[in-house]
Amino acid sequence: MKSKTLSKFIAAAAVLPAAMLCGCSDSNDPTPGGEESKNGKFVFATTVEGSNASSKVLLTGESLDEGNLSTVNNGLLNDGATQWVFHKNYLYALQYNQGNAGTTRSYILGNNGEMEARSIEYRISRFSSYGAYNDDIITMSTGDGPQSLADSHGYLPKTLLITYLNVVDETSRGNDTSTGAYSMENFLGNGEYVTLAGAEQSGSRIFCGAVPMGLSQYGSAADNGKWIRPGYEHLVHTESGGSNSGSYKAGELTGTQYPDECWVAIYDNENMLNPTLVKTDRISSPCGRFKSQYYQTIWAAENGDVYVFSSSYAKTMTDPLQKTTLPAGVCRIPAGSKQFDDYYCNIEAQSKDGDRSFMRCWPAGGNCFLMIMYDRPLTQKNPAAIELAIFDAASKKLTYVTGLPDNVTSFGKAVYSRDGKVYIPVNVENQYPAIYAINTTTAQAVKGVTIEATSIDGFGYLTPVK
Template sequence: YVFSLVYNKGGAGTGASYYLNAAGKPTERYLYEFNRITSYGTWGDKVVTVSTGDSKTTDADGNIAQALLFNYLDENTGGQTEGAIDAENFLGNGEKVTFAGLEEANGKLYTSVVPMGMSRYGIGQWPDMVTDTELVAKADGGSASSSYTAGTIPSTQYPDRAWVAIYSGSSFAEKPVIVSTDKIGFACGRHRSQYYQTIWAADNGDLYVFSPGYGRTFTSSADLKKVTGTKPSGVVRIRKGATEFDPDYYVNFEQIGTQHPVFRCWHISGAHFLLQLYSDGVEGMMQGKDAVTNELAVFDAEAKTVVPVTGLPSDLAGFGGEPYGENGAMYIAVTVTGGDKPAFYKIDAATGHATKGLVIDAESVATAGKLTVRK
């Protein structure tokens, strides 16, 4: 099956599954409704969605503990199941967390663990984990995905550290190995409530962990104090089979290439990765949902070089959400401002050159994939 996943902003996630029938025609099989989607990936024969939301646990004052909520779609049957684990104090620092991306490599599952501050439940359970009482919101505030309630710490107290959880079994119920580093900030791309995957394995099994340096966007206001990060956008590495970060590996993206921070990234082949960058640098990243991210580059993780992608149209308007990789190249949907139909561009991992390919008779294209008829 191929599964479509629809975010639906703050509402429940929806989706559908499709397969190729004997005549090679895509055919819808099932429709789904499940927990809100903020990140997703695969684990074994399951497509997994994840978000953080209310659990069934409350304290004496009625404050609700937060949980990591999972939805599993079976690639063999199209079946749907759900699960949940505790998101409170997951890292031992009192904060609730979410996961950003799932990466299978070396017989294990890696996920970036993103701390999100302390809930009212968490503050009640672990008051000694509040590093500064001025960080606790005195009134409701914010809007949309940035809204918060009084009595919580709305953003992390630890913006300049990254954590990765390593699972060796087949269930999130097991206790993972958690590794951390202070060379980069937390590892995920962000747009509104979406947490984009920025941890990817190279072909040799080494795991590369990318950070945009979003902690710098946590700025205090007259109504709310926040811990502001200082770490630039960078990448670190966990060697194949290791349970610690490589102490000798670090790349600062704001010192090479166009010196712009990473928004999203994907593995192409070998140790090459496609980077989607903030076109206007750190200043642009500070614009949040209005930031421009129309710059692509190829990162060679072994050589530690960034090569800007060339060959894209001069009237570039934006990209589809997810590229498709195959045979050492990446295919990404490109839209332009001139009214032409969107087209796929093939990006060569070795040269960074993009070549125009298939034009699509549509207003926009999110991504592409490949199905084959199962014999």
């Protein structure tokens, strides 16, 4: 692990256009904000691309609203992360390594105002989403269960793989999958397995998007194909193929047979067992997606109401039977409840041309949410997520953000909200990235601190740990 300041030759190297930030990363961002103290600092995880080298640097600063921060002889070198997570005055670097386990390390702000790497580095299970509960950061994915649970064909059931990172104790533990208690097979009663998107704490409960993935080999073979819907037989793969996140095995039915449903799994505590499952048919699956990563789109407002957003990603499916007919929208589970109420808003209808969806969303304070919007319908080729909008859940109004630069290439993976504003990194072509402050009432963006780097990969606020 590198732990010295960035050298002059790296800082002096030519800075390339900002890299796309919406890559394989997770889907939930515990959002800090509003708890600043005179002893704390803002922390920026950055990438600096030179002509011959790339460096990851953690910088600290006093303000989001003004100034410039340089990487010249400044900041803490580190090994980088797929996702930077700020939680309870600790910063965690979550690393996603395709289908394999990744490593993580955590950081604190020292009493001298400089970033420090903590002592322990450990491996975590492959994750496709993550969240936070009390003192834990929780990473999750759905993968093969133990060999002891194989069926007569040798097929393994899909199971939930969890890593709990206790930020205070700096420990890591996984869940015991040997008993089958964490099975993701037939999770919704229709034979399909699911993956979980995000983990949002509201009160003592955890709310996760339950995203149906289709039939695994195990599910497809169960009871001689009981769970294959009539007319859907052609969707079962006869041979293995694909690559990376699009790979599949012979006997699998990839993608759900029920695209016009939205399911939420509500857990009573961090053990994530025996969830209450709630459903609505007004929106599709509750997640955003990029490759094998599932972005959290279930968020609690400040009053505890849980808003469930769907980007209608199933519109991108190839087979008409697997395409959703539902527009991108949002429903609600009231505070303290385990059921959807009658709240509904068609977000897509308020988008530009009335046909656009979103990649990600976050709470922005009060009943407002910040959304990264696509520049064209999901059904068109290569939609780019390069616009922002504020959604006011109380008035059910979507307002596009103005004041952003014209040469946006991507947005950051985290936001920070306070005092009626929400802040997000904005990466632009052939210029340094900057943090922009967006007024949630007017949807007007104003440029704040500029970071002399190639990209801002994450940011938040830390106070020294006593």
